[in-house]
Amino acid sequence: METLHQININGYRMFTMKKLIVAGAVFFPLFFSGSAWSSCEENVCQGHAEVITPAIKANAREVMVRVQPEAGANLWCQLYEGEYALLDDKAKQFDLHRSLFITAIASQSDIRVEFDPQSSVCTVSSVELIVP
Structure with missing residues (x-):
């Protein structure tokens, strides 16, 4: 006996369009969410x-970028105040790093950030703006 949610075609039970739409609405955002394509x-x-x-x-003392907890969970360094990576204001490329972060955030671009492996606190050592 068939239920309201299944139809039988050539002996195979098929989900109705309603169930497919509901499943798609649940899984589509999860699959294509930004966190699925971002990692540390x-x-x-x-x-x-x-x-x-x-x-x-x-x-007054630092320039820093906020790192999402989900993204920063696998980092080897500790985030400053539990959520920030520091920009080294004494670094030769400090202004460029800061500009690349602002540009990436404003343009919603992809970015690659490397942190100083010698520092226990997450300190940005390299920023790459990935333009599509």
């Missing part, structure tokens, strides 16, 4: 800028 491993993060580093912050 060891001392490198790569993916959508708005997922990995959605904000840049400056105070």
